[in-house]
Amino acid sequence: MKPAFNPEPPFAHGQTPRTAVLLCNLGTPDAPTVPAVRRYLAEFLGDHRVVEIPRLVWMAILHGIILRVRPAKSAAKYATIWTAEGSPLKVWTDKQAQALQNVFSANGEAVSVRYAMRYGNPSIASQLDALKAEGFTRILVVPAYPQYSGTTTASVFDAVYHWGLRSRVLPEFRFINHYHDHPAYIQALAERVRTHWATHGQPERLVMSFHGVPERTLHLGDPYHCECYKTARLLGEALGLSKTQYMVTFQSRFGKAKWLEPYTEPTLIALAQQGVKRVDLICPGFTSDCLETLEEISQEAQEAYLHAGGEVFHYIPCLNDSATWVQGLYELSKTHMGGWPMQAPDAQPLATSRREALTLGAKN
Numbered sequence: 001m002k003p004a005f006n007p008e009p010p011f012a013h014g015q016t017p018r019t020a021v022l023l024c025n026l027g028t029p030d031a032p033t034v035p036a037v038r039r040y041l042a043e044f045l046g047d048h049r050v051v052e053i054p055r056l057v058w059m060a061i062l063h064g065i066i067l068r069v070r071p072a073k074s075a076a077k078y079a080t081i082w083t084a085e086g087s088p089l090k091v092w093t094d095k096q097a098q099a100l101q102n103v104f105s106a107n108g109e110a111v112s113v114r115y116a117m118r119y120g121n122p123s124i125a126s127q128l129d130a131l132k133a134e135g136f137t138r139i140l141v142v143p144a145y146p147q148y149s150g151t152t153t154a155s156v157f158d159a160v161y162h163w164g165l166r167s168r169v170l171p172e173f174r175f176i177n178h179y180h181d182h183p184a185y186i187q188a189l190a191e192r193v194r195t196h197w198a199t200h201g202q203p204e205r206l207v208m209s210f211h212g213v214p215e216r217t218l219h220l221g222d223p224y225h226c227e228c229y230k231t232a233r234l235l236g237e238a239l240g241l242s243k244t245q246y247m248v249t250f251q252s253r254f255g256k257a258k259w260l261e262p263y264t265e266p267t268l269i270a271l272a273q274q275g276v277k278r279v280d281l282i283c284p285g286f287t288s289d290c291l292e293t294l295e296e297i298s299q300e301a302q303e304a305y306l307h308a309g310g311e312v313f314h315y316i317p318c319l320n321d322s323a324t325w326v327q328g329l330y331e332l333s334k335t336h337m338g339g340w341p342m343q344a345p346d347a348q349p350l351a352t353s354r355r356e357a358l359t360l361g362a363k364n
């Protein structure tokens with residue numbers, strides 16, 4: 001029996017290549033409410049890349065305990081940072097994508113930029129469906145994480161591969177693994193700090209706080225820890241700092257296991273107790289401000305430092321949509337698109353029937 005002709009849109013044969021960049025961030029709840037946060041956490045914490053303990057045990061703990069308790073606590077935190085436009089993580093990611101789009105357009109390059117979230121909305125699958133329906137045949141996946149971690153970067157890739165499982169005609173994908181030492185990223189960070197210091201002067205200590213991961217992942221070969229230290233060293237060098245003027249810490253510990261140390265908040269308290277009166281803190285691993293920077297650092301950690309005797313604490317915002325960072329994203333994308341044509345594609349109809357497909361195919 002002949003298979004039915006049921007082409008997926010678009011029918012790729014003879015199709016003019018069209019290129020897109022998909023900027024993928026972690027994701028955030030749709031609203032700062034308990035049900036929305038529960039939905040988000042269920043998807044996020046249900047990912048085996050994020051919590052690597054045996055499935056059945058973890059599912060029992062997650063659904064039996066964590067999703068009953070944590071959503072209310074987290075929703076209250078989200079409420080303190082929520083803006084009129086929505087969750088900061090999503091607002092900044094959206095702005096980054098729009099700004100990057102503007103750079104491609106200003107250069108006359110026919111590249112479309114979209115963003116997607118690994119957990120929550122818009123999902124990676126929904127954005128890939130849309131790109132495919134619009135005829136995009138080349139997609140560069142850019143995770144919002146400069147440092148590679150199995151818990152984040154690999155999970156974004158998983159979502160793309162998973163989407164591919166249900167498609168016959170796949171676009172040509174490229175993936176950026178990491179850019180923790182890319183000069184444009186380091187320069188954008190350095191500029192962020194210098195701009196802050198131009199107004200406020202220099203602190204006694206610059207703390208570079210990265211999101212933590214379980215220490216076990218380091219022993220299992222995850223390069224995240226090393227990449228954080230390399231970013232910190234390069235940023236310190238770019239700023240002309242000696243090794244005593246900055247330090248690396250890890251924040252956002254989850255659960256009881258040992259995570260990467262030193263932990264951010266206890267370090268800030270120790271610094272205050274040692275008589276360090278002014279600390280500036282930057283979170284180089286987060287490209288967009290979010291709950292972890294705006295609430296955990298700018299509110300909670302600051303309060304802990306001041307309470308322990310510190311006098312001045314400045315949180316230096318993330319790269320967000322700073323012009324230097326958007327230019328950096330452009331350079332990074334271009335490098336990874338090497339060989340892909342950048343000219344505007346000819347308008348070419350997509351086949352919607354077998355007859356049309358054969359006609360188009362014959363022309364090419």
Ligand SMILES: C=CC1=C(C)c2cc3[nH]c(cc4nc(cc5[nH]c(cc1n2)c(C)c5CCC(=O)O)C(CCC(=O)O)=C4C)c(C)c3C=C
Pocket residue numbers: 026027028029045050051070074087089145149151152211212213214224252254285286289290291292
């Ligand atoms: C449970 C384990 C977690 C791992 C491992 C983890 C790694 C990790 N996360 C980020 C970036 C972000 N995490 C954010 C929030 C967040 N992270 C965890 C847990 C783990 N993260 C939780 C449960 C939450 C949700 C908030 C809460 O309930 O505490 C965010 C902010 C999201 C937002 O909506 O603003 C980011 C960004 C990285 C980079 C990383 C590993 C390197």
Ligand SMILES: [Fe+2]
Pocket residue numbers: 211252
């Ligand atoms: Fe996290």
Ligand SMILES: [Fe+2]
Pocket residue numbers: 252291292296
């Ligand atoms: Fe947190």
